[in-house]
Amino acid sequence: MVGDWKYYLLLLGIDMLNGERSLPAVIHLLRGRKNHQVMQDCALFGTSLLYGELHKLSVHQLQQYIMELQSAGLIQITSQPSVFCTEEGKKILKEWNGENRIESCIKAFPAIGHKVESTHFWLRLELLVQTLSHVTQGVKSFYPVVAKEEIREEVKGIFYQEPDVQNQALLLKQEIYQWMLTLKEWERKIILMRFSGKDKGGLTFPQIGVHLEEPGEWVRFQLLRLAREKIRSLTLQETPILYRIAYNNREKGVLSQSAQKTFYLLKSGNGLAQIASLRGLRMGTVEDHLVEISLAEPAFDITSFVDKEKQKKIIEIINTYGTRKLGDIKRLVGEGVTFLEIRLVCGREAVNRGTWKKNS
Template sequence: MQLLYTILYGLQRIKGERTASSIYHLLKGKRSSQTLQDGAIYRLSFLFGVYKKLNRHVYDEQIQLLLNENCIEQIQENTYAVTAKGEDRLAQYGAVVSFPMHLGGLRYGDTGEVLWKRLSLVVQSLSHLQRNSSSFLPIQQDIEVTEWVKRFFLSALVSRTQLAAALYEECMSALSALTEAECTVFVLRLSGYHRVGYTEGQIAELLDEDSLRIHFQFLSALHWLTKQGLEEDGRYPLLSQMTSYKEKRVAVLSLSTIKTYDLWKQGKTIAETVRIRGLKRSTIEDHIVEIALHEPDFPIESFLAEDKVKRITETIQRMNTRRLRELKKYVGDDVSYFDIRLVLARIGGANEG
């Protein structure tokens, strides 16, 4: 049910203006400018990368099931609109498997993965050290993670007992803001002395719940902890340390886009950036659109005149669509697709959340 609800929700938000593949790429976390733009414009960024293991065949089967049950109707190839029956089904599903409140795939996904690896190994290690057991199989095998945890313990200015108590208090305080289900799933995933953390599949079986639902609840708890760790108010010093400075600087922009952004900050034009980076102009334009999506104060007027911005904005509002081809028909021959995408990015970025 959770996957059907998620797909139906996504299709409702894109309103037949994108193909069904756009939802698939979003859930998988495809870091392309188009996927990032779709997430922002349709306010679906919280679902970015939340189901990286999703199989395309399974996804297509769900689309076919929704078609067979008349919940969606095909309007173009691989493009669907949600029917009245689909709207009813969405409401029914939502009453049972609506998205957890703190799911934040794009904003907290990558940093959350780092936090989980570090936190889970620290908890496991402290659990064993508290019982004078230094020999155990680490739950995390990533060398960078194990080395970070070693440095974490070496830098601690308190005893292991005090460290364990402090971490317990921080986690209990942070988790207290979540639902009982989210807390239960998160704690069951942790490993400790003579205890191996449950997999999401095992938890789903134990609680008689949809496994994807369990996954979303776990991510919601993790993303909430990540958010607390990224705060600079000093309330959660240990969680903050686990989301260290390097991770705090991880942006939602792709690495290639960051390089283009740096050149723009140096005053380079698109043409100059194309020459310097040896990339296609369309690729650099994709990067500029991606920047506009996630930087609220990015001056798109440096790429197109204010009268064009106004004209495109008014057309979007009047036509009530985000289809590039449809908008291009009405904005004038002097407006490019790049211009339209920039304005859409500003509108989408402003609405993202």
């Protein structure tokens, strides 16, 4: 198991969910299931980086690896049903954490949207660099290094926004140059080695890993972190090209498109039921959007959906009992509080704390 990232990510995920979630929740997280509960958990427990990391493995395979962790005494699965790290597991995890050093990466991603945003930012950047490197040197056809068609379409759009190709390339070069100045040498290596251009093939993560004497998985996580940190510092004035790559005329933010529409209607003064009927959605879907908005938009005030009194009560319970199981909270808080209200408060509490479960 040592050095095998799938076991590491499973154990880490289980530990971060802190015994408050069941086995399927762990599996959904690592397989990247598109589901509001999973997405909310990511914000609650700070597990966004792990989301979808083992999507290539089947449920069956993941169950098997989890069983192996159990037989090794690293985790325990109770009948409740929840799953948690044993003392031995925590000890091992601490060692693995020490070896793998991705804490800064985990911390960089408060919500799944941020991971998606960083991934897409990187892919667009990578493809635009490749495109401009070729086009400015007189080569019009090349094999794009990004397979996703939506990304290709987006990059095409960005490319055509600036008619002067040489100028666009020069600006991008300067922006990347300035960015590199802020980084450590190994961080620069990750980014620049990955880029492809006319006379340079980009390296895969394990190949970069060989240069840095690190595993490929580590390299990829660091790249995502670097992308995320860069996005946070972008401004339209100082880094117009990178800004365009990150936001590409979209509204700044990490909401899903559907949630964006709901948000828009909310801001125009519609109630939840109204939005549901306007958009022809189930009430539950609109509620999911609301939770998504509360997680992604720190400025969004939830008071009009949960009054201050109830918020206080729920937070008290979270603090007193140290639980984030919605069912438990609902039982403890008594009549008159809905699941939606609990979800909103839990989410907001995690956002406000700005931290999530420590993974040691």
